[in-house]
Amino acid sequence: MKKRILIVDDVELNRVILAEIFKDVYEIIEACDGAEAIGIINGNEEIAAVLLDLIMPNVDGLGVLRDMNQTGKIKNIPVFLITAASSEEMLLEGYNLGAVDVITKPFLPHFLRCRITGVVELYEHRNNLESLVAQQLKKIESMNQSMVETLATIIEFRDCESGEHVKRIRGLTEKLMVEAGRQYPEYYMPPEEIEKIGVASVLHDVGKIAIPDMILNKPGRLTAEEFAVMKEHTTRGCEMLEQIPADVMDEGVYRYSYDICRHHHERWDGKGYPDGLKEDEISIWAQAVSVADVYDALTSERVYKKAYEPEKAVSMIHNGECGTFNPRLLHIFDVVMRRDASEKQDGE
Amino acid sequence: MSLLDELQELGANVEEGKGRFMGNVSLYERMLGKFPDMVTQNEIRADFVYPDYTEVITKAHTLKGVTGNLSLTPLYTAYTEVVNLLRGGEPERAKEIYLKMLPTQEAMIRCIRQSSQG
Numbered sequence: 001m002k003k004r005i006l007i008v009d010d011v012e013l014n015r016v017i018l019a020e021i022f023k024d025v026y027e028i029i030e031a032c033d034g035a036e037a038i039g040i041i042n043g044n045e046e047i048a049a050v051l052l053d054l055i056m057p058n059v060d061g062l063g064v065l066r067d068m069n070q071t072g073k074i075k076n077i078p079v080f081l082i083t084a085a086s087s088e089e090m091l092l093e094g095y096n097l098g099a100v101d102v103i104t105k106p107f108l109p110h111f112l113r114c115r116i117t118g119v120v121e122l123y124e125h126r127n128n129l130e131s132l133v134a135q136q137l138k139k140i141e142s143m144n145q146s147m148v149e150t151l152a153t154i155i156e157f158r159d160c161e162s163g164e165h166v167k168r169i170r171g172l173t174e175k176l177m178v179e180a181g182r183q184y185p186e187y188y189m190p191p192e193e194i195e196k197i198g199v200a201s202v203l204h205d206v207g208k209i210a211i212p213d214m215i216l217n218k219p220g221r222l223t224a225e226e227f228a229v230m231k232e233h234t235t236r237g238c239e240m241l242e243q244i245p246a247d248v249m250d251e252g253v254y255r256y257s258y259d260i261c262r263h264h265h266e267r268w269d270g271k272g273y274p275d276g277l278k279e280d281e282i283s284i285w286a287q288a289v290s291v292a293d294v295y296d297a298l299t300s301e302r303v304y305k306k307a308y309e310p311e312k313a314v315s316m317i318h319n320g321e322c323g324t325f326n327p328r329l330l331h332i333f334d335v336v337m338r339r340d341a342s343e344k345q346d347g348e
Numbered sequence: 349m350s351l352l353d354e355l356q357e358l359g360a361n362v363e364e365g366k367g368r369f370m371g372n373v374s375l376y377e378r379m380l381g382k383f384p385d386m387v388t389q390n391e392i393r394a395d396f397v398y399p400d401y402t403e404v405i406t407k408a409h410t411l412k413g414v415t416g417n418l419s420l421t422p423l424y425t426a427y428t429e430v431v432n433l434l435r436g437g438e439p440e441r442a443k444e445i446y447l448k449m450l451p452t453q454e455a456m457i458r459c460i461r462q463s464s465q466g
Contacts, residue, residue: 011413013418014413017417109367
């Protein structure tokens with residue numbers, strides 16, 4: 001299929017000649033003023049190049065260029081200015097607005113064909129490369145996420161878990177963060193940051209890999225010494241993250257992982273570990289992972305306990321049986337739980 | 349005598365014009381047929397008296413592009429000079445060039461009109 005070029009000129013003669021020059025190579029679309037051109041450029045048809053007269057009634061060539069700058073189309077569509085040596089200032093402004101070249105009248109057909117087809121091919125090549133790079137970047141990000149999830153799943157297996165725990169933590173953490181932004185503007189974070197927090201939450205227990213099996217999987221209650229070792233999984237996790245080369249993980253994900261890893265056992269009243277942080281000293285994302293982790297632990301079967309019903313788990317969290325949490329976060333947690341329950345009911 | 353031969357005698361570079369229309373002679377002749385109307389639409393007053401020269405520069409600029417693309421070379425040369433002189437603040441000299449060119453323009457328009465009537 002032929003690519004389309006748009007010829008914009010109020011003088012029919014100029015449009016006719018340019019159409020004649022390019023009709024074998026391209027499908028031609030014509031516009032006789034700037035307003036019509038803007039409508040076509042912003043329409044559904046893909047345009048490979050615009051040949052644009054500068055001096056026209058209604059909206060002139062510079063007006064078209066300004067619109068293309070606003071919509072960002074100027075980055076992907078080459079624009080050639082048609083001129084019979086207009087004023088230097090106009091041409092300069094045209095170049096500053098992103099025009100790639102100037103077509104002077106009288107037209108030199110073969111020269112024009114070579115120049116315009118060359119630039120169109122160059123743009124096409126560049127646009128393809130940009131889209132290829134974007135695809136590759138997405139692939140790398142997704143591979144990175146898979147690696148993080150695989151690592152977390154391995155750790156969960158040691159902990160006699162199926163790997164589903166980390167997925168549930170991620171899901172609940174992201175829901176809590178979205179709701180936090182809705183309920184309290186100060187907790188608002190953009191979706192792409194929440195996604196990074198979700199990925200980072202998966203690594204919250206990475207330090208457990210350094211905890212001996214006999215402590216990690218002990219069926220009974222831990223002794224004070226054993227619990228002291230168990231608590232080290234937060235700081236040992238950070239030590240491990242410090243060993244990861246800088247370019248392996250997204251910088252944002254790394255920062256969230258580090259913070260979550262270290263602080264997902266801190267508590268609102270300062271009675272958590274390892275740093276005894278309290279209230280807003282603990283980041284909202286580390287707090288969100290804390291609640292998600294506790295809820296999931298309560299509702300899952302462990303070597304030392306049976307699974308609690310969700311309602312029982314929620315009331316235990318509210319009663320402070322698993323430490324004190326931020327009252328605003330508990331409100332957010334309730335909203336999310338209620339919504340989940342009603343969605344589940346609707347689904348049934 | 350054909351239209352293109354007549355215009356060539358008046359100084360038009362007909363071969364260049366045909367080349368510009370990619371050898372499509374009938375399209376070239378059709379566009380030449382529109383030239384008289386383009387001149388009327390951009391008519392410049394013969395007395396050349398204007399409050400400012402913006403309007404006449406725009407008109408001369410348009411006709412410069414048109415005559416260039418139609419390869420009406422003597423007209424193109426004159427309009428190029430008129431535009432440059434007006435931009436350079438020399439309206440008197442621009443008027444001189446314009447008036448000197450007018451008979452050729454009128455002769456070319458006459459040929460085109462006769463050809464389209466015939």
